Amino acid sequence: MAVRAACVRAFIDIFHSRVPPVASSVHPNLHHRRCLVSISQRFLSLEPPKKPAGAFCKFMEMKTSVINSKKPGASIGEKAKICSVMWRELDPEEKNKLKLDANEQMQAYREKYMMFLDGLNDQEREQFFLQKKNKKQAKIERRHKMELRKFGKPKRPPNAFMLFIRSSRLERGNAHPTTFVKGLVEYWKLMPQEEKEIYQDDAKVESEKYQQEMKEWEQKMREIGREDLIRKKSQTRPKKVRSTKVKKKAAKKPTAAAKSKTGAKKTSAKAKTTKSVKKRTISKEVQTEE
Known part of the structure; x- marks a missing residue:
């Protein structure tokens, strides 16, 4: 651990020496411009x-x-x-x-x-x-x-990189916070995978603990009737009630074969009526001749 602390401290010192000071990169008139922008934004806020x-x-x-x-x-x-x-x-x-x-x-x-x-x-x-x-x-x-x-919702656990930053807080010394964090980011990128796995395993344990605490907390919220506070994916979705309305069956359009059949039936019925009419007229004529 002491060796790693010395490596981090040396890496941040090198990174800090390469990064130019923050004050030198700022133009002298930039502060006045920022003041003018803040004043204009204040006037733009409509109260x-x-x-x-x-x-x-x-x-x-x-x-x-x-x-x-x-x-x-x-x-x-x-x-x-x-x-x-x-x-x-x-x-x-x-x-x-x-x-x-x-x-x-x-x-x-x-x-x-x-x-x-x-x-x-x-x-x-x-x-x-x-x-x-x-x-x-x-x-x-x-x-x-x-x-x-x-209601005491469990706090989200830190990831592997945040655990690494927490463990390196005491090694900051007099370095500027921004420069210190930038140095840690570069050190994290160059860190061997074996050393990263230590923080990744710790983060995994914290994540599993958090998930278990969240399940218990969400169950407690359901019991007291505050399901609105739990995560959306954990909320019980209401079952969809199917509509019991009976759909009217659409009337089927008559096909060509059906049309031909109905037409044949109509013609046969007309023929029968004409035959019966002829028979009646013939019988009447026979009766008059007698």
């Missing part, structure tokens, strides 16, 4: 009017100092529960006054919001709604990650 808080939220802000004095160190959830009890016990007239103020502020916000949208051109409007959609999606993802952390 609408801020939505006002509701009546209950404003009441909670008013009573925060009272709650902190009664129960210091309480969490946000505990404060909300205490405040909800105080809100239910509040005088109806005072509660209606808070609701009216909140409604007036909401109406003013809606007017400002419509004025804000009217002042945007097509490109700015498209950019604004895209930003709004991205913020909403990011909020959903953050909430999902918080729930996964809350």
